[in-house]
Amino acid sequence: MxxxxxxxxxxxxxxxxxxxxxxxxxxxxxxxxxxxxxxxxxxxxxxxxxxxxxxxxxxxxxxxxxxxxxxxxxxxxxxxxxxxxxxxDVRRWQARQDRLLRDAMPQENRRAARQFYKPLPAPAAPVSRITAEVTLMTARQSYLAHREGCMRCVGGQHCTDGGFLARRYVLVLSQEPARREDRAERERQERRTERWQTAPAIRRAQWAKHGGEAVEAANNRCAERIPGSVSEFRGLQLPLAPQNVEAHDRRQTDLGKQYARKSPAA
Ligand SMILES: [Zn+2]
Ligand SMILES: [Zn+2]
Known part of the structure:
Protein backbone atom coordinates (compact mmCIF):
# COMPACT_ATOMS: atom_id res chain seq x y z
CA MET A 1 0.00 0.00 0.00
CA ASP A 89 -20.36 8.29 -7.97
CA VAL A 90 -16.70 7.48 -7.31
CA ARG A 91 -17.11 3.72 -7.84
CA ARG A 92 -18.82 4.18 -11.19
CA TRP A 93 -16.25 6.74 -12.27
CA GLN A 94 -13.45 4.35 -11.35
CA ALA A 95 -15.10 1.37 -13.04
CA ARG A 96 -15.45 3.33 -16.28
CA GLN A 97 -11.81 4.44 -16.13
CA ASP A 98 -10.66 0.89 -15.48
CA ARG A 99 -12.64 -0.33 -18.48
CA LEU A 100 -10.85 2.15 -20.73
CA LEU A 101 -7.49 1.34 -19.18
CA ARG A 102 -7.96 -2.35 -19.95
CA ASP A 103 -8.06 -1.32 -23.60
CA ALA A 104 -4.59 0.16 -23.20
CA MET A 105 -3.24 -3.26 -22.24
CA PRO A 106 -1.64 -5.48 -24.85
CA GLN A 107 -4.12 -8.16 -25.94
CA GLU A 108 -2.39 -11.03 -24.14
CA ASN A 109 -2.41 -9.24 -20.79
CA ARG A 110 -5.84 -7.73 -20.95
CA ARG A 111 -7.53 -10.47 -18.98
CA ALA A 112 -5.07 -10.42 -16.14
CA ALA A 113 -3.95 -6.92 -15.38
CA ARG A 114 -2.37 -8.34 -12.22
CA GLN A 115 0.34 -9.99 -14.27
CA PHE A 116 1.91 -6.59 -14.74
CA TYR A 117 2.87 -6.54 -11.12
CA LYS A 118 5.70 -9.02 -11.53
CA PRO A 119 9.10 -7.41 -11.22
CA LEU A 120 10.81 -6.38 -14.44
CA PRO A 121 14.45 -7.26 -15.04
CA ALA A 122 15.25 -3.60 -15.72
CA PRO A 123 16.02 -1.50 -12.63
CA ALA A 124 13.55 1.23 -11.82
CA ALA A 125 15.89 4.11 -11.10
CA PRO A 126 16.84 5.15 -14.67
CA VAL A 127 13.20 5.39 -15.73
CA SER A 128 12.26 7.74 -12.93
CA ARG A 129 15.19 9.90 -13.99
CA ILE A 130 14.29 9.97 -17.69
CA THR A 131 10.62 10.69 -17.18
CA ALA A 132 10.81 12.82 -14.07
CA GLU A 133 7.28 14.13 -14.33
CA VAL A 134 5.54 10.97 -15.55
CA THR A 135 3.95 9.24 -12.64
CA LEU A 136 1.52 6.35 -12.78
CA MET A 137 -1.27 8.85 -12.26
CA THR A 138 -0.26 11.33 -14.97
CA ALA A 139 0.49 8.55 -17.48
CA ARG A 140 -2.91 7.04 -16.80
CA GLN A 141 -4.79 10.33 -16.96
CA SER A 142 -3.13 11.54 -20.15
CA TYR A 143 -4.00 8.26 -21.85
CA LEU A 144 -7.60 8.63 -20.70
CA ALA A 145 -7.70 12.28 -21.80
CA HIS A 146 -6.47 11.31 -25.26
CA ARG A 147 -9.03 8.51 -25.55
CA GLU A 148 -11.77 10.89 -24.62
CA GLY A 149 -10.95 13.28 -27.47
CA CYS A 150 -9.70 10.90 -30.15
CA MET A 151 -12.07 9.60 -32.83
CA ARG A 152 -9.67 6.88 -33.93
CA CYS A 153 -9.01 5.32 -30.54
CA VAL A 154 -11.94 2.92 -30.22
CA GLY A 155 -12.03 -0.25 -28.13
CA GLY A 156 -8.61 -1.88 -28.29
CA GLN A 157 -7.63 0.21 -31.34
CA HIS A 158 -5.21 3.11 -30.97
CA CYS A 159 -4.01 5.89 -33.24
CA THR A 160 -0.26 6.65 -33.22
CA ASP A 161 -0.49 9.03 -30.26
CA GLY A 162 -2.96 6.83 -28.45
CA GLY A 163 -0.68 3.83 -28.97
CA PHE A 164 2.27 5.72 -27.54
CA LEU A 165 0.30 6.87 -24.50
CA ALA A 166 -1.07 3.35 -23.98
CA ARG A 167 2.39 1.81 -24.10
CA ARG A 168 3.74 4.47 -21.78
CA TYR A 169 0.97 3.82 -19.29
CA VAL A 170 1.54 0.05 -19.40
CA LEU A 171 5.28 0.58 -18.96
CA VAL A 172 4.89 2.89 -15.97
CA LEU A 173 2.34 0.50 -14.48
CA SER A 174 4.75 -2.42 -14.76
CA GLN A 175 7.49 -0.41 -13.11
CA GLU A 176 5.33 0.87 -10.31
CA PRO A 177 6.14 -1.86 -7.74
CA ALA A 178 9.86 -1.32 -8.22
CA ARG A 179 9.42 2.42 -8.03
CA ARG A 180 7.38 2.08 -4.89
CA GLU A 181 10.10 -0.06 -3.33
CA ASP A 182 12.64 2.51 -4.48
CA ARG A 183 10.69 5.34 -2.88
CA ALA A 184 10.29 3.41 0.37
CA GLU A 185 14.02 2.67 0.46
CA ARG A 186 14.84 6.33 -0.17
CA GLU A 187 12.53 7.38 2.63
CA ARG A 188 14.09 4.84 4.99
CA GLN A 189 17.51 6.22 4.10
CA GLU A 190 16.38 9.79 4.71
CA ARG A 191 14.98 8.87 8.10
CA ARG A 192 18.24 7.16 9.01
CA THR A 193 20.28 10.19 7.98
CA GLU A 194 17.97 12.44 9.91
CA ARG A 195 18.40 10.34 13.05
CA TRP A 196 22.17 10.52 12.68
CA GLN A 197 22.07 14.25 12.24
CA THR A 198 19.79 14.91 15.18
CA ALA A 199 21.51 12.52 17.62
CA PRO A 200 24.17 15.03 18.82
CA ALA A 201 21.51 17.70 19.28
CA ILE A 202 19.42 15.29 21.35
CA ARG A 203 22.40 14.51 23.56
CA ARG A 204 23.14 18.21 23.98
CA ALA A 205 19.54 18.80 25.03
CA GLN A 206 19.68 15.93 27.55
CA TRP A 207 22.91 17.29 28.95
CA ALA A 208 21.40 20.78 29.30
CA LYS A 209 18.28 19.38 30.94
CA HIS A 210 20.11 17.33 33.55
CA GLY A 211 22.26 20.00 35.05
CA GLY A 212 25.03 20.63 32.57
CA GLU A 213 27.90 22.19 34.47
CA ALA A 214 26.53 21.27 37.88
CA VAL A 215 26.69 17.59 36.94
CA GLU A 216 30.10 18.04 35.45
CA ALA A 217 31.37 19.69 38.61
CA ALA A 218 29.90 16.97 40.82
CA ASN A 219 31.44 14.34 38.60
CA ASN A 220 34.87 15.86 38.79
CA ARG A 221 34.82 16.57 42.51
CA CYS A 222 37.22 14.52 44.57
CA ALA A 223 34.82 13.61 47.33
CA GLU A 224 35.58 11.53 50.35
CA ARG A 225 34.17 8.07 50.36
CA ILE A 226 30.74 7.86 51.98
CA PRO A 227 31.14 6.12 55.36
CA GLY A 228 29.93 2.54 55.19
CA SER A 229 30.21 2.31 51.41
CA VAL A 230 31.66 -0.84 49.91
CA SER A 231 33.57 1.01 47.23
CA GLU A 232 33.47 4.23 45.24
CA PHE A 233 31.19 2.54 42.73
CA ARG A 234 28.82 0.50 44.85
CA GLY A 235 27.95 2.93 47.60
CA LEU A 236 26.47 1.82 50.90
CA GLN A 237 26.27 -1.85 51.74
CA LEU A 238 22.69 -3.04 51.95
CA PRO A 239 21.68 -4.78 55.20
CA LEU A 240 21.41 -8.54 54.61
CA ALA A 241 19.68 -9.53 57.89
CA PRO A 242 16.05 -8.56 58.65
CA GLN A 243 15.62 -5.60 60.98
CA ASN A 244 13.25 -7.49 63.27
CA VAL A 245 14.27 -11.14 63.24
CA GLU A 246 11.34 -12.37 65.32
CA ALA A 247 8.68 -10.67 63.14
CA HIS A 248 10.44 -11.90 60.04
CA ASP A 249 10.36 -15.54 61.19
CA ARG A 250 6.69 -15.24 62.07
CA ARG A 251 5.86 -13.94 58.58
CA GLN A 252 7.79 -16.76 56.97
CA THR A 253 5.95 -19.40 58.99
CA ASP A 254 2.58 -17.89 58.10
CA LEU A 255 3.47 -17.83 54.44
CA GLY A 256 4.56 -21.46 54.58
CA LYS A 257 1.20 -22.44 56.07
CA GLN A 258 -0.68 -20.49 53.42
CA TYR A 259 1.17 -22.31 50.63
CA ALA A 260 0.51 -25.68 52.23
CA ARG A 261 -3.21 -24.92 52.33
CA LYS A 262 -3.29 -23.85 48.66
CA SER A 263 -1.53 -26.95 47.37
CA PRO A 264 -2.55 -29.88 49.58
CA ALA A 265 -1.05 -32.39 47.12
CA ALA A 266 2.47 -31.15 47.84
ZN1 LIG B 1 -3.50 26.42 -11.16
ZN1 LIG C 1 -6.06 8.40 -30.66
Missing amino acids: PRKRPGRIRTKNTNRREALKLSNMAPEDYNVRPDEAKSIACPDCRSWRRIMGDTVLKVREHCVSDKVTEGEKHVTCPGSDQLVVIDI
Missing part, protein backbone atom coordinates in the same frame (compact mmCIF):
# COMPACT_ATOMS: atom_id res chain seq x y z
CA PRO A 2 1.32 3.43 -0.82
CA ARG A 3 1.81 5.73 2.08
CA LYS A 4 -1.15 8.03 2.48
CA ARG A 5 -0.38 11.54 3.60
CA PRO A 6 -3.22 13.09 5.52
CA GLY A 7 -4.22 16.11 3.50
CA ARG A 8 -4.29 18.94 5.97
CA ILE A 9 -5.76 22.33 5.34
CA ARG A 10 -3.50 25.06 6.62
CA THR A 11 -5.81 27.98 6.01
CA LYS A 12 -9.51 28.59 6.08
CA ASN A 13 -9.18 30.91 3.12
CA THR A 14 -10.55 29.95 -0.24
CA ASN A 15 -10.19 31.70 -3.56
CA ARG A 16 -13.78 32.87 -2.97
CA ARG A 17 -15.08 31.21 -6.08
CA GLU A 18 -18.00 28.87 -6.08
CA ALA A 19 -17.10 25.31 -5.17
CA LEU A 20 -15.91 23.28 -8.13
CA LYS A 21 -18.14 20.28 -8.72
CA LEU A 22 -16.44 17.21 -10.16
CA SER A 23 -19.62 16.45 -12.11
CA ASN A 24 -18.88 19.56 -14.18
CA MET A 25 -15.39 18.36 -15.02
CA ALA A 26 -14.08 15.87 -17.54
CA PRO A 27 -13.69 12.50 -15.76
CA GLU A 28 -10.02 12.27 -16.76
CA ASP A 29 -9.24 15.68 -15.23
CA TYR A 30 -9.36 14.48 -11.65
CA ASN A 31 -8.20 11.50 -9.66
CA VAL A 32 -10.25 10.47 -6.64
CA ARG A 33 -9.28 6.80 -6.46
CA PRO A 34 -9.76 5.81 -2.81
CA ASP A 35 -6.26 4.36 -2.45
CA GLU A 36 -4.44 7.31 -4.00
CA ALA A 37 -3.79 10.94 -3.14
CA LYS A 38 -6.62 13.00 -4.57
CA SER A 39 -5.62 15.36 -7.33
CA ILE A 40 -7.08 17.52 -10.03
CA ALA A 41 -6.00 19.22 -13.23
CA CYS A 42 -6.26 22.85 -12.15
CA PRO A 43 -8.74 24.55 -14.53
CA ASP A 44 -6.68 27.76 -14.40
CA CYS A 45 -3.19 26.52 -15.16
CA ARG A 46 -3.89 22.99 -16.43
CA SER A 47 -1.37 21.35 -14.14
CA TRP A 48 -1.98 18.45 -11.80
CA ARG A 49 -2.43 19.56 -8.22
CA ARG A 50 -3.22 17.82 -4.96
CA ILE A 51 -6.67 18.12 -3.43
CA MET A 52 -6.21 18.64 0.29
CA GLY A 53 -8.56 18.00 3.19
CA ASP A 54 -10.80 15.26 4.53
CA THR A 55 -14.25 16.83 4.60
CA VAL A 56 -13.59 20.29 3.21
CA LEU A 57 -11.61 19.75 0.02
CA LYS A 58 -9.42 22.39 -1.55
CA VAL A 59 -6.88 22.60 -4.35
CA ARG A 60 -3.48 23.02 -2.76
CA GLU A 61 -1.92 26.45 -3.16
CA HIS A 62 0.40 26.52 -6.12
CA CYS A 63 2.31 28.70 -8.52
CA VAL A 64 1.20 29.41 -12.11
CA SER A 65 4.70 28.66 -13.29
CA ASP A 66 6.67 25.53 -12.53
CA LYS A 67 9.88 27.29 -13.54
CA VAL A 68 10.37 29.36 -10.38
CA THR A 69 13.56 27.45 -9.66
CA GLU A 70 14.79 28.52 -13.09
CA GLY A 71 14.32 32.17 -12.22
CA GLU A 72 10.71 32.87 -13.16
CA LYS A 73 8.66 35.03 -10.83
CA HIS A 74 6.40 33.31 -8.33
CA VAL A 75 2.76 34.07 -9.02
CA THR A 76 0.11 32.21 -7.05
CA CYS A 77 -2.35 30.54 -9.39
CA PRO A 78 -5.91 31.87 -9.00
CA GLY A 79 -6.97 28.22 -8.89
CA SER A 80 -5.22 27.86 -5.51
CA ASP A 81 -7.46 27.13 -2.51
CA GLN A 82 -10.35 26.33 -4.81
CA LEU A 83 -13.07 24.45 -2.97
CA VAL A 84 -13.85 21.08 -4.56
CA VAL A 85 -16.98 18.99 -4.13
CA ILE A 86 -17.03 15.29 -4.99
CA ASP A 87 -20.57 15.03 -6.33
CA ILE A 88 -19.96 12.01 -8.55
Whole structure:
Protein backbone atom coordinates (compact mmCIF):
# COMPACT_ATOMS: atom_id res chain seq x y z
CA MET A 1 0.00 0.00 0.00
CA PRO A 2 1.32 3.43 -0.82
CA ARG A 3 1.81 5.73 2.08
CA LYS A 4 -1.15 8.03 2.48
CA ARG A 5 -0.38 11.54 3.60
CA PRO A 6 -3.22 13.09 5.52
CA GLY A 7 -4.22 16.11 3.50
CA ARG A 8 -4.29 18.94 5.97
CA ILE A 9 -5.76 22.33 5.34
CA ARG A 10 -3.50 25.06 6.62
CA THR A 11 -5.81 27.98 6.01
CA LYS A 12 -9.51 28.59 6.08
CA ASN A 13 -9.18 30.91 3.12
CA THR A 14 -10.55 29.95 -0.24
CA ASN A 15 -10.19 31.70 -3.56
CA ARG A 16 -13.78 32.87 -2.97
CA ARG A 17 -15.08 31.21 -6.08
CA GLU A 18 -18.00 28.87 -6.08
CA ALA A 19 -17.10 25.31 -5.17
CA LEU A 20 -15.91 23.28 -8.13
CA LYS A 21 -18.14 20.28 -8.72
CA LEU A 22 -16.44 17.21 -10.16
CA SER A 23 -19.62 16.45 -12.11
CA ASN A 24 -18.88 19.56 -14.18
CA MET A 25 -15.39 18.36 -15.02
CA ALA A 26 -14.08 15.87 -17.54
CA PRO A 27 -13.69 12.50 -15.76
CA GLU A 28 -10.02 12.27 -16.76
CA ASP A 29 -9.24 15.68 -15.23
CA TYR A 30 -9.36 14.48 -11.65
CA ASN A 31 -8.20 11.50 -9.66
CA VAL A 32 -10.25 10.47 -6.64
CA ARG A 33 -9.28 6.80 -6.46
CA PRO A 34 -9.76 5.81 -2.81
CA ASP A 35 -6.26 4.36 -2.45
CA GLU A 36 -4.44 7.31 -4.00
CA ALA A 37 -3.79 10.94 -3.14
CA LYS A 38 -6.62 13.00 -4.57
CA SER A 39 -5.62 15.36 -7.33
CA ILE A 40 -7.08 17.52 -10.03
CA ALA A 41 -6.00 19.22 -13.23
CA CYS A 42 -6.26 22.85 -12.15
CA PRO A 43 -8.74 24.55 -14.53
CA ASP A 44 -6.68 27.76 -14.40
CA CYS A 45 -3.19 26.52 -15.16
CA ARG A 46 -3.89 22.99 -16.43
CA SER A 47 -1.37 21.35 -14.14
CA TRP A 48 -1.98 18.45 -11.80
CA ARG A 49 -2.43 19.56 -8.22
CA ARG A 50 -3.22 17.82 -4.96
CA ILE A 51 -6.67 18.12 -3.43
CA MET A 52 -6.21 18.64 0.29
CA GLY A 53 -8.56 18.00 3.19
CA ASP A 54 -10.80 15.26 4.53
CA THR A 55 -14.25 16.83 4.60
CA VAL A 56 -13.59 20.29 3.21
CA LEU A 57 -11.61 19.75 0.02
CA LYS A 58 -9.42 22.39 -1.55
CA VAL A 59 -6.88 22.60 -4.35
CA ARG A 60 -3.48 23.02 -2.76
CA GLU A 61 -1.92 26.45 -3.16
CA HIS A 62 0.40 26.52 -6.12
CA CYS A 63 2.31 28.70 -8.52
CA VAL A 64 1.20 29.41 -12.11
CA SER A 65 4.70 28.66 -13.29
CA ASP A 66 6.67 25.53 -12.53
CA LYS A 67 9.88 27.29 -13.54
CA VAL A 68 10.37 29.36 -10.38
CA THR A 69 13.56 27.45 -9.66
CA GLU A 70 14.79 28.52 -13.09
CA GLY A 71 14.32 32.17 -12.22
CA GLU A 72 10.71 32.87 -13.16
CA LYS A 73 8.66 35.03 -10.83
CA HIS A 74 6.40 33.31 -8.33
CA VAL A 75 2.76 34.07 -9.02
CA THR A 76 0.11 32.21 -7.05
CA CYS A 77 -2.35 30.54 -9.39
CA PRO A 78 -5.91 31.87 -9.00
CA GLY A 79 -6.97 28.22 -8.89
CA SER A 80 -5.22 27.86 -5.51
CA ASP A 81 -7.46 27.13 -2.51
CA GLN A 82 -10.35 26.33 -4.81
CA LEU A 83 -13.07 24.45 -2.97
CA VAL A 84 -13.85 21.08 -4.56
CA VAL A 85 -16.98 18.99 -4.13
CA ILE A 86 -17.03 15.29 -4.99
CA ASP A 87 -20.57 15.03 -6.33
CA ILE A 88 -19.96 12.01 -8.55
CA ASP A 89 -20.36 8.29 -7.97
CA VAL A 90 -16.70 7.48 -7.31
CA ARG A 91 -17.11 3.72 -7.84
CA ARG A 92 -18.82 4.18 -11.19
CA TRP A 93 -16.25 6.74 -12.27
CA GLN A 94 -13.45 4.35 -11.35
CA ALA A 95 -15.10 1.37 -13.04
CA ARG A 96 -15.45 3.33 -16.28
CA GLN A 97 -11.81 4.44 -16.13
CA ASP A 98 -10.66 0.89 -15.48
CA ARG A 99 -12.64 -0.33 -18.48
CA LEU A 100 -10.85 2.15 -20.73
CA LEU A 101 -7.49 1.34 -19.18
CA ARG A 102 -7.96 -2.35 -19.95
CA ASP A 103 -8.06 -1.32 -23.60
CA ALA A 104 -4.59 0.16 -23.20
CA MET A 105 -3.24 -3.26 -22.24
CA PRO A 106 -1.64 -5.48 -24.85
CA GLN A 107 -4.12 -8.16 -25.94
CA GLU A 108 -2.39 -11.03 -24.14
CA ASN A 109 -2.41 -9.24 -20.79
CA ARG A 110 -5.84 -7.73 -20.95
CA ARG A 111 -7.53 -10.47 -18.98
CA ALA A 112 -5.07 -10.42 -16.14
CA ALA A 113 -3.95 -6.92 -15.38
CA ARG A 114 -2.37 -8.34 -12.22
CA GLN A 115 0.34 -9.99 -14.27
CA PHE A 116 1.91 -6.59 -14.74
CA TYR A 117 2.87 -6.54 -11.12
CA LYS A 118 5.70 -9.02 -11.53
CA PRO A 119 9.10 -7.41 -11.22
CA LEU A 120 10.81 -6.38 -14.44
CA PRO A 121 14.45 -7.26 -15.04
CA ALA A 122 15.25 -3.60 -15.72
CA PRO A 123 16.02 -1.50 -12.63
CA ALA A 124 13.55 1.23 -11.82
CA ALA A 125 15.89 4.11 -11.10
CA PRO A 126 16.84 5.15 -14.67
CA VAL A 127 13.20 5.39 -15.73
CA SER A 128 12.26 7.74 -12.93
CA ARG A 129 15.19 9.90 -13.99
CA ILE A 130 14.29 9.97 -17.69
CA THR A 131 10.62 10.69 -17.18
CA ALA A 132 10.81 12.82 -14.07
CA GLU A 133 7.28 14.13 -14.33
CA VAL A 134 5.54 10.97 -15.55
CA THR A 135 3.95 9.24 -12.64
CA LEU A 136 1.52 6.35 -12.78
CA MET A 137 -1.27 8.85 -12.26
CA THR A 138 -0.26 11.33 -14.97
CA ALA A 139 0.49 8.55 -17.48
CA ARG A 140 -2.91 7.04 -16.80
CA GLN A 141 -4.79 10.33 -16.96
CA SER A 142 -3.13 11.54 -20.15
CA TYR A 143 -4.00 8.26 -21.85
CA LEU A 144 -7.60 8.63 -20.70
CA ALA A 145 -7.70 12.28 -21.80
CA HIS A 146 -6.47 11.31 -25.26
CA ARG A 147 -9.03 8.51 -25.55
CA GLU A 148 -11.77 10.89 -24.62
CA GLY A 149 -10.95 13.28 -27.47
CA CYS A 150 -9.70 10.90 -30.15
CA MET A 151 -12.07 9.60 -32.83
CA ARG A 152 -9.67 6.88 -33.93
CA CYS A 153 -9.01 5.32 -30.54
CA VAL A 154 -11.94 2.92 -30.22
CA GLY A 155 -12.03 -0.25 -28.13
CA GLY A 156 -8.61 -1.88 -28.29
CA GLN A 157 -7.63 0.21 -31.34
CA HIS A 158 -5.21 3.11 -30.97
CA CYS A 159 -4.01 5.89 -33.24
CA THR A 160 -0.26 6.65 -33.22
CA ASP A 161 -0.49 9.03 -30.26
CA GLY A 162 -2.96 6.83 -28.45
CA GLY A 163 -0.68 3.83 -28.97
CA PHE A 164 2.27 5.72 -27.54
CA LEU A 165 0.30 6.87 -24.50
CA ALA A 166 -1.07 3.35 -23.98
CA ARG A 167 2.39 1.81 -24.10
CA ARG A 168 3.74 4.47 -21.78
CA TYR A 169 0.97 3.82 -19.29
CA VAL A 170 1.54 0.05 -19.40
CA LEU A 171 5.28 0.58 -18.96
CA VAL A 172 4.89 2.89 -15.97
CA LEU A 173 2.34 0.50 -14.48
CA SER A 174 4.75 -2.42 -14.76
CA GLN A 175 7.49 -0.41 -13.11
CA GLU A 176 5.33 0.87 -10.31
CA PRO A 177 6.14 -1.86 -7.74
CA ALA A 178 9.86 -1.32 -8.22
CA ARG A 179 9.42 2.42 -8.03
CA ARG A 180 7.38 2.08 -4.89
CA GLU A 181 10.10 -0.06 -3.33
CA ASP A 182 12.64 2.51 -4.48
CA ARG A 183 10.69 5.34 -2.88
CA ALA A 184 10.29 3.41 0.37
CA GLU A 185 14.02 2.67 0.46
CA ARG A 186 14.84 6.33 -0.17
CA GLU A 187 12.53 7.38 2.63
CA ARG A 188 14.09 4.84 4.99
CA GLN A 189 17.51 6.22 4.10
CA GLU A 190 16.38 9.79 4.71
CA ARG A 191 14.98 8.87 8.10
CA ARG A 192 18.24 7.16 9.01
CA THR A 193 20.28 10.19 7.98
CA GLU A 194 17.97 12.44 9.91
CA ARG A 195 18.40 10.34 13.05
CA TRP A 196 22.17 10.52 12.68
CA GLN A 197 22.07 14.25 12.24
CA THR A 198 19.79 14.91 15.18
CA ALA A 199 21.51 12.52 17.62
CA PRO A 200 24.17 15.03 18.82
CA ALA A 201 21.51 17.70 19.28
CA ILE A 202 19.42 15.29 21.35
CA ARG A 203 22.40 14.51 23.56
CA ARG A 204 23.14 18.21 23.98
CA ALA A 205 19.54 18.80 25.03
CA GLN A 206 19.68 15.93 27.55
CA TRP A 207 22.91 17.29 28.95
CA ALA A 208 21.40 20.78 29.30
CA LYS A 209 18.28 19.38 30.94
CA HIS A 210 20.11 17.33 33.55
CA GLY A 211 22.26 20.00 35.05
CA GLY A 212 25.03 20.63 32.57
CA GLU A 213 27.90 22.19 34.47
CA ALA A 214 26.53 21.27 37.88
CA VAL A 215 26.69 17.59 36.94
CA GLU A 216 30.10 18.04 35.45
CA ALA A 217 31.37 19.69 38.61
CA ALA A 218 29.90 16.97 40.82
CA ASN A 219 31.44 14.34 38.60
CA ASN A 220 34.87 15.86 38.79
CA ARG A 221 34.82 16.57 42.51
CA CYS A 222 37.22 14.52 44.57
CA ALA A 223 34.82 13.61 47.33
CA GLU A 224 35.58 11.53 50.35
CA ARG A 225 34.17 8.07 50.36
CA ILE A 226 30.74 7.86 51.98
CA PRO A 227 31.14 6.12 55.36
CA GLY A 228 29.93 2.54 55.19
CA SER A 229 30.21 2.31 51.41
CA VAL A 230 31.66 -0.84 49.91
CA SER A 231 33.57 1.01 47.23
CA GLU A 232 33.47 4.23 45.24
CA PHE A 233 31.19 2.54 42.73
CA ARG A 234 28.82 0.50 44.85
CA GLY A 235 27.95 2.93 47.60
CA LEU A 236 26.47 1.82 50.90
CA GLN A 237 26.27 -1.85 51.74
CA LEU A 238 22.69 -3.04 51.95
CA PRO A 239 21.68 -4.78 55.20
CA LEU A 240 21.41 -8.54 54.61
CA ALA A 241 19.68 -9.53 57.89
CA PRO A 242 16.05 -8.56 58.65
CA GLN A 243 15.62 -5.60 60.98
CA ASN A 244 13.25 -7.49 63.27
CA VAL A 245 14.27 -11.14 63.24
CA GLU A 246 11.34 -12.37 65.32
CA ALA A 247 8.68 -10.67 63.14
CA HIS A 248 10.44 -11.90 60.04
CA ASP A 249 10.36 -15.54 61.19
CA ARG A 250 6.69 -15.24 62.07
CA ARG A 251 5.86 -13.94 58.58
CA GLN A 252 7.79 -16.76 56.97
CA THR A 253 5.95 -19.40 58.99
CA ASP A 254 2.58 -17.89 58.10
CA LEU A 255 3.47 -17.83 54.44
CA GLY A 256 4.56 -21.46 54.58
CA LYS A 257 1.20 -22.44 56.07
CA GLN A 258 -0.68 -20.49 53.42
CA TYR A 259 1.17 -22.31 50.63
CA ALA A 260 0.51 -25.68 52.23
CA ARG A 261 -3.21 -24.92 52.33
CA LYS A 262 -3.29 -23.85 48.66
CA SER A 263 -1.53 -26.95 47.37
CA PRO A 264 -2.55 -29.88 49.58
CA ALA A 265 -1.05 -32.39 47.12
CA ALA A 266 2.47 -31.15 47.84
ZN1 LIG B 1 -3.50 26.42 -11.16
ZN1 LIG C 1 -6.06 8.40 -30.66
